[in-house]
Amino acid sequence: MEKCEWELVFDENEVHYTSECGGEWFFFEGTREENQMNLCPFCGEPIHEKELIV
Numbered sequence: 356m357e358k359c360e361w362e363l364v365f366d367e368n369e370v371h372y373t374s375e376c377g378g379e380w381f382f383f384e385g386t387r388e389e390n391q392m393n394l395c396p397f398c399g400e401p402i403h404e405k406e407l408i409v
């Protein structure tokens with residue numbers, strides 16, 4: 356893989372992401388961008404965030 360696709364999931368109290376490589380990550384405050392996480396902690400590839408269609 357050249358990138359890892361992350362999908363944003365809105366939970367009640369936190370921001371929750373699921374990653375293409377099968378991981379899950381929670382941020383207690385802010386989004387992935389606000390937490391400056393650019394590499395997937397599970398597979399080490401650059402994170403590509405899925406576009407949200409609202």
Ligand SMILES: [Zn+2]
Binds near residue numbers: 359377396
């Ligand atoms: Zn990954």
